Amino acid sequence: MASLQLCLRPFPGQRRPIFGSRLRPVRCADDRQALFSRIAPAYDNLNDLLSLGQHRIWKRMAVSWSGAKEGDNVLDLCCGSGDLAFLLSEKVGPNGKVIGLDFSKEQLLIASSRQDLRSKACYKNIKWVEGDALYLPFSDSYFDAITIGYGLRNVVDIRKAIEEMFRVLKPGSKVSALDFNKSTHPFSALTQEWMIDNIVVPVATGYGLAKEYEYLKSSIAKFLTGKELEKLALEVGFSDARHYEIGGGLMGNLVAYTIDAIHA
């Protein structure tokens, strides 16, 4: 019970430490949750505008890499407004199930509204859950595939998030994590930085979200490189992990999978 109290909110109006010496990670998580809730109304439009629609291609690639197929139970973490969840829904069909999990209620409400507006019967197989990627509300070895799009970079503990994904994934299944690429090539890194400073932030300013999108640069700087992500996935217990650079090196997709030792 004591450890649970550490996890729960302080009294209303009382901003006191929840995790004791781990105060900073909790406050960061709250700040990020608030950020994604603020950008929710403009998120989809900005994704299209800033990537010139290419994010749709990258997301299709992420879904392909996940190996999701007809009848599967799949999870889309940090689902936001649901782009990947809808693509997964088409893959798994009416006999499959998609869970979209996010910690922003505002993003989930937009995802749910988009679901109501879409007429394809398979979209009824998507269920939305408000949750924390570091504390997944699912049993061990449940999902046939997991995707996470532009979410891994935003969690406060990347290792824990990967550990949770490993826990809830069935043996013989894959995680596909799409995100910005933290490039080790100076030219790619400089190009990425230039684009954020001179295209992303000015466009976001037009939506009143300059500060929120300035966060992008620091979050990429703090993110792990492809090699580091591969290494971390292997340390957590995945049998193999490959990081693919796409979008001219601006984006990257980590594919990690477990071996089904019993049926191999």
Next chain:
Amino acid sequence: MVRVNRMLLRDGGVGICKTLSEILVCPLSKQPLRVCEKSNSLISDAISVSYSIVDGIPCLVPNDGKIIEADDTLKPDGAIDSLDRKREGQGDSP
């Protein structure tokens, strides 16, 4: 009768579908959850915490869980009696 009630509750933005209720576990204890229709929440009996359901979306962020005090009337068919009393009982975290 139960099935009809569940459908009515879902259409009214209350409760969650059976599929979801069978999949979800407590994010902290990883133990099964129980649907409490009176309080429109999911109950983790393992650690005596309730998680709310809003507009059909279960809120399973650990920070948003509410401790159920031992003297709250939260038996399987009960409702949470006092959400504020449990907060008063919380001391400073160690």
